[in-house]
Amino acid sequence: MIKVHHLNNSRSQRILWLLEELGCKYEIVAYQRDAKTNFAPPELSAIHALGKSPMVEIDGRLITESGAIVEVLCDRFGQHMVPEAGTDAHIEHLEWMHFAEGSAMTPILLGLYTGRLGDAAAPLRPRIGEQLNAHFNHMESGLRDSGHFVVDELSAADIMLSFPAEVAMRQKRAGKLPKLAAFVDAIHARPAWKEAFERGGQYDFA
Numbered sequence: 001m002i003k004v005h006h007l008n009n010s011r012s013q014r015i016l017w018l019l020e021e022l023g024c025k026y027e028i029v030a031y032q033r034d035a036k037t038n039f040a041p042p043e044l045s046a047i048h049a050l051g052k053s054p055m056v057e058i059d060g061r062l063i064t065e066s067g068a069i070v071e072v073l074c075d076r077f078g079q080h081m082v083p084e085a086g087t088d089a090h091i092e093h094l095e096w097m098h099f100a101e102g103s104a105m106t107p108i109l110l111g112l113y114t115g116r117l118g119d120a121a122a123p124l125r126p127r128i129g130e131q132l133n134a135h136f137n138h139m140e141s142g143l144r145d146s147g148h149f150v151v152d153e154l155s156a157a158d159i160m161l162s163f164p165a166e167v168a169m170r171q172k173r174a175g176k177l178p179k180l181a182a183f184v185d186a187i188h189a190r191p192a193w194k195e196a197f198e199r200g201g202q203y204d205f206a
């Protein structure tokens with residue numbers, strides 16, 4: 001049995017999408033962000049000290065961190081979504097998998113948090129802006145003619161990169177990132193993505 005601790009309007013949406021792509025049956029335990037702070041509710045901290053989403057339980061074993069969850073799910077149910085170990089594509093795939101949370105999210109979150117400071121954040125803005133451009137441009141240049149990262153079909157890296165790509169579109173960068181915009185349009189047209197969207201509830205990055 002697979003249970004997803006899913007927070008509305010969050011990167012947990014990618015896990016629902018992956019589960020739909022893999023044809024797995026799963027149960028959603030839904031949590032709502034606080035209307036004022038936008039933080040996760042305390043119920044999530046009862047599951048794990050960090051109180052973040054996504055968290056997944058597979059046969060009673062709790063797994064945290066999107067990247068780890070995606071790897072475990074692909075290992076068990078979707079090996080076709082990860083290039084074969086020992087190949088160059090596998091190394092490139094690992095790079096993009098880790099880039100999604102380990103690199104791309106840093107300037108995105110810095111922008112989000114410093115955005116609340118108003119003028120006090122002015123000295124930081126140029127560096128954050130430059131880093132956002134660099135990370136999104138790197139994604140733009142990583143897209144293949146097929147519209148995917150790493151290989152010419154949907155891979156686990158595409159799933160992980162979908163969230164920063166959606167953030168780029170939400171920041172109205174489609175004009176400067178046409179390949180990334182097409183990537184987001186293509187994933188949103190997939191039946192599995194639509195099904196996950198239906199099941200997941202509010203998601204402002206669609």
Ligand SMILES: N[C@@H](CCC(=O)N[C@@H](CS)C(=O)NCC(=O)O)C(=O)O
Nearest residue numbers: 010011039040052053054065066101
């Ligand atoms: N690196 C973690 C990040 C998890 C994370 O920060 N999730 C956000 C949702 S996008 C969250 O739960 N935020 C609520 C809060 O911090 O109160 C992962 O990929 O799983």
